[in-house]
Amino acid sequence: MITLENLTVRFGGVISLDAVNATLPVGTVGLIGPNGAGKTTLLNVLSGFVKPDSGRVVAFDQELSGLSGHRRARWGIRRTFQTEQAIAGLSVYDNVAMVHEHTGGARRERRNAVGQALEFVGLSAQQSRAVGQLSAADRRFVELARAVVGRPRVVLLDEPAAGLPETETNRMGEAIRAVPQQFQALTVLVDHDMALVSSCCESALVLDFGRVIAFGATAEVLGDEHVRRAYLGAEDIE
Numbered sequence: 001m002i003t004l005e006n007l008t009v010r011f012g013g014v015i016s017l018d019a020v021n022a023t024l025p026v027g028t029v030g031l032i033g034p035n036g037a038g039k040t041t042l043l044n045v046l047s048g049f050v051k052p053d054s055g056r057v058v059a060f061d062q063e064l065s066g067l068s069g070h071r072r073a074r075w076g077i078r079r080t081f082q083t084e085q086a087i088a089g090l091s092v093y094d095n096v097a098m099v100h101e102h103t104g105g106a107r108r109e110r111r112n113a114v115g116q117a118l119e120f121v122g123l124s125a126q127q128s129r130a131v132g133q134l135s136a137a138d139r140r141f142v143e144l145a146r147a148v149v150g151r152p153r154v155v156l157l158d159e160p161a162a163g164l165p166e167t168e169t170n171r172m173g174e175a176i177r178a179v180p181q182q183f184q185a186l187t188v189l190v191d192h193d194m195a196l197v198s199s200c201c202e203s204a205l206v207l208d209f210g211r212v213i214a215f216g217a218t219a220e221v222l223g224d225e226h227v228r229r230a231y232l233g234a235e236d237i238e
Contacts, residue, residue: 029189031189078149080144160176
């Protein structure tokens with residue numbers, strides 16, 4: 001599990017995270033809220049890209065607050081971003097292998113680890129193709145493969161299905177649901193698609209103006225009238 005203790009982040013006069021306290025359980029946790037709520041800031045804190053002004057993060061009894069982003073990646077934190085990170089001119093295989101190498105994966109394990117990640121996302125047959133030649137949907141799955149290759153302990157997914165048609169969103173949902181069992185990794189999903197969050201996440205944390213306004217079982221959180229009316233829009237959850 002991940003324990004967030006009094007996390008506060010300020011950017012000038014703006015408080016992006018305001019004394020956030022929560023314990024994220026194993027499985028898949030949805031991180032939701034309106035634009036500007038602090039969701040990506042929280043992912044950046046977990047990744048080590050942003051240092052909080054106060055508070056700390058403990059993941060599976062490991063104090064992360066003093067670790068750089070590079071050391072956290074080697075410890076086991078992986079993530080996707082809203083913008084694609086894979087290098088278009090490199091092959092699918094090389095893009096995933098690069099992450100395995102940079103996160104400390106042993107060379108002797110690389111081919112097997114990359115093969116498992118590509119099989120998981122359904123891209124084994126396309127591993128030799130340049131990423132730039134893939135469809136938009138398959139490029140998203142390359143990003144997911146990069147996030148699960150090796151031995152991740154925590155997988156952070158920042159809007160992995162944004163812009164995908166319904167069929168591919170469903171395919172992404174199937175993969176996300178399988179991550180905790182397949183890789184034994186606690187998964188955090190940020191997405192505005194409440195149907196996807198509902199189908200993938202056992203629990204959900206709602207932020208607004210950097211504060212936690214709801215946290216608990218996903219169905220209960222999404223059914224909360226305050227959350228529905230003020231932050232998500234009831235029509236989006238029907």
